Amino acid sequence: MRCPYCGGSETQVKDSRPSEDGAALLGRRVCPDCAGRFTTFERVQLREVVVLKRSGKRVPFDRDKLQRSIGVALRKRAVDPERIERLVSGITRQLESAGEPEVTSEAIGELVMAGLKGLDDVAYVRFASVYKNFREAKDFEDLLGTLGDGLLAVGAETDASPDPEEPEPDAPPRRRAVRS
Template sequence: MKDSRPAEDHVAIRRRRFCPACGGRFTTYERVQLRDLTVVKKNGKREDFDRDKLSRSIRIALQKRPIEHERIDQMISGIVRRLESMGDSDIPSDTIGAIVMEALARIDTVAYVRFASVYKNFQAADDFEEFVHELRPPAPSSEDD
């Protein structure tokens, strides 16, 4: 027996299943995958794209931030769909990082800075200060009339 319905992020099918051998019930999630993606690292190394690895890094950046889990899942699904629809199965890691930073910047600036600190390999407090300074809009100039 199985019960199927769309998952919360509306890009997966959630199925409740029953094992006739042991009588246990379990849930599976099925997602449409447009193509197999390969991540091309900066050093030229290639590895299969791992949605779970992407999800973990985003969730670490968003840890203890007031963002609902459903919104995070939707963001991750959107990033994956965007990567799959780029037309090429080889995706540079820089491209993935830039897309993630763009998505995080829209929902939480603290998570954006956290992710950037790892992605851009900040080494000192000055790196943070410079990055955050770039985020701030320029102060309005007070011109004397």
């Protein structure tokens, strides 16, 4: 393996152990040329999976790209990194063990959306807005409506909602803002 610092081709493994979830081996390496130290990950790959893009192009499945996409959706969200790793590993395992040599990018997107929906609603909406190419606020309203009763769709009104012009009983009178 090449050294990421100096490009030397003869790095040595100093320590090797399983990762926390047991799905990979962590290897600590050192370069004898520059003394640089770095970590490598070794994972099991069940089979080569090819992704069929919407454009018709075929590319090899890239686990790192999947992880980056999920990471973008989860940016600044309080989700345990171990849960994220389990989601990425689970999707990867599903794709590799499905028995199909090709999988569509749409199928991968649906797996990610299903995983994010169970992990974090905000990340789910973020990912869906890009994946489904949202163009207007109505697209968000429709998606939020599918998340359940705990979330309110922006601008959605039901028959049970009070008339905005009429104050609720026993409520103090509302003041209207005066704009100049």
